[in-house]
Structures are given as C-alpha cells and as structure tokens.
Amino acid sequence: MSFQKRLFAQEFVVLAEMHTPKGVNITRLVNDARRIKGRVDAVVIPDMDNGIMRMSALAGGALMLQHGVEPIIHLYARDRNRMALQGDALAAHVMGISNLLVTHSEGMDQSDHREAKEVFDIDELELVQALNGLNQGKDMGGFELDGTPDFTVGCTIGSFGDEAALDQELIAAQAKVEAGARFIISPPVFDLEKFQSFMAKVKPLSVPVIPTVFLIKSLAIAQYIAASEPEAGISNELIRRIRKSSDRELEGIKIAGETLAGVREMAQGVMLQTLGWEHKLVDILDAAGM
Amino acid sequence: MITAERKPLEEILAYIKPFKRILLLGCNECVTVCAAGGRKEVGVLASGIQMSMLKNGTSIEIREHTLERQCDPEYVEELLPMIDSADAVLSMACGCGVQQLATRFKDKPVFPAVNTKFMGGSDRHGVWTERCQGCGDCLLGLTGGICPIAKCAKQLMNGPCGGSARGVCEIGEDVDCAWHLIWERLKALDLTEQYLEIMPAKDWRPGGGSGPRKIIREDLAE
Numbered sequence: 001m002s003f004q005k006r007l008f009a010q011e012f013v014v015l016a017e018m019h020t021p022k023g024v025n026i027t028r029l030v031n032d033a034r035r036i037k038g039r040v041d042a043v044v045i046p047d048m049d050n051g052i053m054r055m056s057a058l059a060g061g062a063l064m065l066q067h068g069v070e071p072i073i074h075l076y077a078r079d080r081n082r083m084a085l086q087g088d089a090l091a092a093h094v095m096g097i098s099n100l101l102v103t104h105s106e107g108m109d110q111s112d113h114r115e116a117k118e119v120f121d122i123d124e125l126e127l128v129q130a131l132n133g134l135n136q137g138k139d140m141g142g143f144e145l146d147g148t149p150d151f152t153v154g155c156t157i158g159s160f161g162d163e164a165a166l167d168q169e170l171i172a173a174q175a176k177v178e179a180g181a182r183f184i185i186s187p188p189v190f191d192l193e194k195f196q197s198f199m200a201k202v203k204p205l206s207v208p209v210i211p212t213v214f215l216i217k218s219l220a221i222a223q224y225i226a227a228s229e230p231e232a233g234i235s236n237e238l239i240r241r242i243r244k245s246s247d248r249e250l251e252g253i254k255i256a257g258e259t260l261a262g263v264r265e266m267a268q269g270v271m272l273q274t275l276g277w278e279h280k281l282v283d284i285l286d287a288a289g290m
Numbered sequence: 291m292i293t294a295e296r297k298p299l300e301e302i303l304a305y306i307k308p309f310k311r312i313l314l315l316g317c318n319e320c321v322t323v324c325a326a327g328g329r330k331e332v333g334v335l336a337s338g339i340q341m342s343m344l345k346n347g348t349s350i351e352i353r354e355h356t357l358e359r360q361c362d363p364e365y366v367e368e369l370l371p372m373i374d375s376a377d378a379v380l381s382m383a384c385g386c387g388v389q390q391l392a393t394r395f396k397d398k399p400v401f402p403a404v405n406t407k408f409m410g411g412s413d414r415h416g417v418w419t420e421r422c423q424g425c426g427d428c429l430l431g432l433t434g435g436i437c438p439i440a441k442c443a444k445q446l447m448n449g450p451c452g453g454s455a456r457g458v459c460e461i462g463e464d465v466d467c468a469w470h471l472i473w474e475r476l477k478a479l480d481l482t483e484q485y486l487e488i489m490p491a492k493d494w495r496p497g498g499g500s501g502p503r504k505i506i507r508e509d510l511a512e
Contacts, residue, residue, distance in 0.1 A: 108500070109495075115491065116494065
C-alpha cells in the first residue's frame with residue numbers, strides 16, 4: 001500500500017530519512033535504499049538541508065523509485081523562487097514523485113556556501129498554498145495547468161524552545177493544514193512523557209502528526225542537544241545511560257528502538273533520522289521489533 | 291537618500307478609521323527632499339483626511355508635527371508632550387522612522403503613510419532613480435562609479451546579458467543597460483582593463499540575509 005493510502009487509511013507509517021551525496025557517487029544511497037526496502041513505507045529525501053550543497057532531492061527521489069522505494073522529497077523556499085519551486089514540483093510529479101514535504105530551511109550563515117544569496121520569494125505557508133493550487137489545476141499566477149498533479153503535501157513543526165514557541169508553531173501548522181498539508185513531521189522525541197503531552201496539544205490539527213526518532217550516535221551529540229535544546233527532552237538519566245554503556249553505538253540504537261516502540265502507541269507514524277548512519281536503520285527497526 | 295511615495299488615501303483612512311485623535315508626523319530629512327513626507331506633505335495629507343471624513347459625515351482630530359529626523363531617538367523624544375493626547379500615530383517618514391516611533395511608544399499604534407521605495411538620487415526635478423541597494427561591499431571603484439547591483443535588472447557582475455541592445459535593457463526602452471554605461475564610462479576613463487577582470491561569484495553576506503544588519507562603532511557606542 002502506498003504511503004498516501006496508508007496515511008489516509010490511518011495505518012501506522014514508517015519513514016526513514018536519507019541524504020543525497022555531495023557529489024555523484026550514489027553507491028551508498030542506493031545500498032541504503034536496498035537495505036531498507038520493504039521495511040519502511042517511504043524514504044524522506046532532504047534537499048540540501050543545513051545549507052550543505054548536495055545532489056538535489058529531486059534526483060534522490062527518482063533514484064528511490066528506480067529501486068522500488070517510495071520517496072517523499074523536501075521542498076522549501078530558501079534556494080528557489082516560486083517559478084522554480086512550482087516547476088520542480090511538476091517535474092517531480094512527472095517522474096513519479098508525488099509526496100512533497102514543505103520544510104523549514106536553515107539559513108546560509110552556517111552552511112557550506114555562506115556567501116550565497118537566499119531566495120525566500122515565498123514562505124512555507126505560501127508554498128503549501130501553491131502546491132495545493134497546483135493540485136487544483138492552477139499555478140500561482142492563476143494560469144491553468146495542462147495536466148493536474150495529485151500531490152500529497154506535508155509540512156513540519158519545527159523545534160521549539162519553550163511553550164510560547166510551540167504555540168506559534170501550532171498556529172503556523174494549523175494554517176498549513178488549512179492550506180492543504182495532509183501530514184506533519186514533528187521534532188525528535190527523547191522523552192515519551194513529554195511527547196504524550198505534545199500529542200495532546202497537536203490533536204486539534206486533525207491530520208497525522210508523525211514524530212521524528214533521532215539516532216543518538218554518540219555521547220557528545222546527546223550532550224550537545226541537551227545543552228543547546230533543553231526543551232528537546234534529553235534527560236541527565238539518558239546521558240548517564242549512554243555514558244555508562246560499554247557499547248555506546250549499540251546503546252544509541254537501543255534507545256532509538258525503544259523510543260520508536262513507545263511512539264508507535266501514541267502516533268500514526270514515525271520518521272527515523274540517522275544523519276549519515278542510514279545503514280543502521282534496519283538495526284533500529286529490529287530493536288523496536290518492527 | 292531614502293525615497294518614498296505617499297500611500298493611497300483610502301489605505302491611510304482604513305488604518306486610522308477606529309481612532310479619534312491622530313498625531314500626523316513628518317520628517318525633515320529624505321522624505322522632505324523627495325516630497326513625500328515633509329512639513330508640506332503633512333499639511334496636504336491632513337487636509338485630505340479631513341475633507342474625506344467630512345464627506346463621510348465623520349470627523350477626526352489631527353495634530354500635525356514634523357521632526358528633524360524620525361529615525362533618531364534624540365528627536366523622537368520631542369514627541370513626549372504630545373504623544374499622550376493621540377490615540378494613534380500616522381508617520382510620513384520612511385520605514386526606519388515608523389519603526390523608531392513604534393519602538394519608542396510601545397502602547398501607541400503607529401501606521402505608515404508612505405511606501406518606502408529605494409536609496410536613490412534625483413535625475414531632475416521630480417524624478418528620482420535607484421542608485422544603491424546597500425550590498426555592504428561597494429564595487430563602484432571597479433565599475434566606473436555605476437552600480438551593477440542597483441542598475442542591472444539581473445544584478446550581473448561580469449558584463450551584460452543577451453538582452454542588452456543599443457545600450458538599452460530588455461526590460462524597457464527607458465532603462466539603460468548598466469553594463470553598457472559601465473563600459474562607456476571605463477572607456478572614457480581609459481580603464482577598460484577593469485572591465486576585462488572577471489569578478490568572482492559575489493559574497494552576498496554583507497548585504498544581509500542573516501537577520502538585520504548592525505554597525506557598532508566601539509569609539510562612539512555608549
């Protein structure tokens with residue numbers, strides 16, 4: 001069953017994020033896709049997120065299709081104006097990619113092309129509206145399309161530093177849902193209790209909210225997130241657990257697996273994020289018994 | 291200077307509709323020079339508002355005042371004796387002035403009465419054109435004193451595009467090709483070797499993009 005059908009049938013969906021290469025060597029991406037095939041419902045392909053120049057998500061999505069994996073590709077307004085965004089969305093559809101995730105885009109100040117000019121011709125909400133417009137056969141200029149696409153558009157709730165920031169994120173997400181977003185990817189879960197109260201808050205959005213399960217690859221990463229994003233919910237206890245472990249990599253996988261199993265009881269899906277350790281995705285699913 | 295044009299009266303009236311007492315503020319700097327928001331324009335707008343209200347059978351109290359510089363906190367303090375007797379402020383300064391007022395008088399609605407347009411200069415009486423986009427890394431020393439960022443529609447850095455013909459830009463008969471102007475000027479100055487130098491992809495960071503830009507002069511900052 002396709003991602004779209006599972007989503008609308010209220011079935012649990014498992015997504016995994018995979019990055020395109022910085023270059024044309026697609027071996028790793030293809031191997032990771034083959035390894036995960038049949039274990040996830042779709043693979044999410046970011047498009048130069050964190051401002052790192054890579055092969056575009058469009059090609060990543062096409063590669064997934066070639067290897068029998070359904071893709072969801074990121075789309076955002078930092079690098080393209082409304083013309084390019086709509087044109088690439090149509091191109092994606094023609095190539096068989098109909099799942100688009102409109103995401104927040106990191107600024108260029110921390111990127112590997114810091115001198116670049118950011119575009120931001122439109123914002124995330126306007127992009128969701130534009131894609132919904134394409135679904136209805138019209139472009140942003142009001143002109144009719146020759147052949148109407150059928151995108152499943154998603155959006156994100158970004159990381160939030162406090163309750164006030166979450167409230168703003170929820171207002172923004174509500175607007176995107178009203179504009180046509182059919183699912184929402186939410187920030188990484190490190191604390192299931194906190195996640196439960198988060199899920200209660202997002203319930204009125206009335207579309208599936210799919211949390212991220214993030215693979216903690218090292219003690220340093222856990223400490224960094226705990227210090228820089230206290231609201232993320234990495235507890236001292238969790239850090240102690242990783243520190244005491246004789247095999248910290250394995251401990252990270254176990255933690256991700258436990259989180260995934262816990263999230264399964266509370267949400268209609270999950271997105272696994274391993275940031276370069278996509279070869280470990282299967283291990284996380286095994287750890288969760290999925 | 292920063293140029294501006296007055297907003298349509300209907301838009302201004304919509305802003306001030308809920309209020310009974312308005313403080314209408316001009317600025318003696320750029321918007322006076324470009325005849326958009328100086329003392330004279332304050333008077334004209336006040337009359338326009340009053341006449342329109344009269345026609346609609348309503349009324350409003352307008353106090354007119356023009357500051358030396360609305361973007362300067364020192365001059366904004368002048369408003370202290372009059373701000374409390376206004377329900378809202380209508381500013382005819384550029385966006386910098388409007389924001390200065392909104393920052394200073396947090397409990398007072400502040401509305402813009404002009405649209406801030408660009409940094410430019412006067413070509414002739416009543417005509418202003420864009421000259422600078424504040425890119426933060428001035429190239430005029432390499433381009434004969436003509437800016438390809440402000441004056442080239444595509445902001446090209448290494449000569450004209452294919453849309454330039456007979457010195458005119460493809461976007462309109464009345465738009466000079468910036469790179470034609472640069473070439474002619476460098477030729478006249480016997481500096482054509484500057485034209486042949488290839489400029490690298492521009493670093494746009496000094497022009498902004500990572501939030502509002504700021505200048506801190508340690509020798510002046512208190």
